Amino acid sequence: HGDHQLSKDASADILKLLPKAKTILIAGGGAVGVETAGEIAYNYGGKDMTILSGGTRLLPRLKHTGIAKSAEKQLGLLNVKILHNIKVASSTKLPDGKVSVKLSDGSTKILDVFIDATGGTPNTSFLPASWLDGSKRVVTDMSTLRATKAPASVYSLGDVASFSKNNIMDAEWSVSALCYSIWSDLGGNSTGGNALKEKKYKQMEADMQIVPIGPNGGVGVLFGWQIPSFLVKALKSKTYFMEKAAGKATGEDVLKA
Known part of the structure; x- marks a missing residue:
């Protein structure tokens, strides 16, 4: 993991290339791949663009397979091609700026x-x-956030934890259990103060994901139930929740919860 400037520079480089690009390949059929394809197809129409899902369908983390079918249909309407069961073996930047992908x-x-x-x-x-x-x-023990193979007083939160589904819910909703574990391990119940009710984290089993495909809609599932494209537009497509970024980064949203 290098300096964050590497990511900023890479993003800026791609934005410079997109207007004149004719051929685009996106490796990965998860939410990021689908959202990226939708944004590029909407804003830069007429490109020869392909997604490699890497498996049998798009959005493989969702149990609701109908969401994947709907995403593939919407991308098809934007002239995005989808290839399944093919992955990238290697990629090489060529002297002329193009990329050779095996x-x-x-x-x-x-x-x-x-x-x-x-x-x-x-x-x-x-x-x-x-x-x-x-x-x-x-x-990591999901219920307590304790790192079970590390020494005492080591905890793990977010995408790096073994139980995480790599979503914001697992990072944010488990904070109260983490705080209780730290408080308890520091001897909180033996200090003579007010005892706290034990908190344990229980991961939501139902699918929860909203995936815009361009600014006018997309696919999504909330609490296991598929939601229509117009609701995806109302909830996320316009801003991608950017207005919530500051609160997530500073932890303010967790304090409110």
Whole structure:
């Protein structure tokens, strides 16, 4: 994980290329890949754009398979092609600025723009390997947020925790359980003050995801129920929740909760 400026520069570079680009490949059929394809297709029509889902369908983390079908249909209306069961094996930047991408089926594509939307890598390289699971995430008790393979008084929160579904709910809604665990481990109940009611985190099992596909709608599911495109537009498509970013970053939203 390098300096954040690397990400800012990469984003700026892509924005410069998009207006003139003819061929675009997005690797990854999760929410980021689908949202990115929708935004580019809406704002820069006429591109030869393809998404590699990497599996059998889009949005693989959702149990509701109908959402994936709806997303594929909406992307099709924007002339975005979708290829399943194919992944990127490697990519190389060429001297002329194009990108050569080798695919898992043995083929090679020369592209104007290549976007890797396959997901991030846990920022755990500085931690002892004995604390981590096979995906390099911290082995964590979901109910208490304690890191179970680490020494006492080590906790894990957010995408880096082994139980996380990599969504904002797992990061934000588990804070109260984390705070209780820290308070308890510091001897809170033995200080003679007011005892706190034990708090444990229970992950929501139902699907919860809103995925805009351009500014006029998209697909989504709340508490396991599919929601219509117009509701996606009203909830997220216009702003992508950017107005909530400051509160999430500073923790103000957690304090309000």
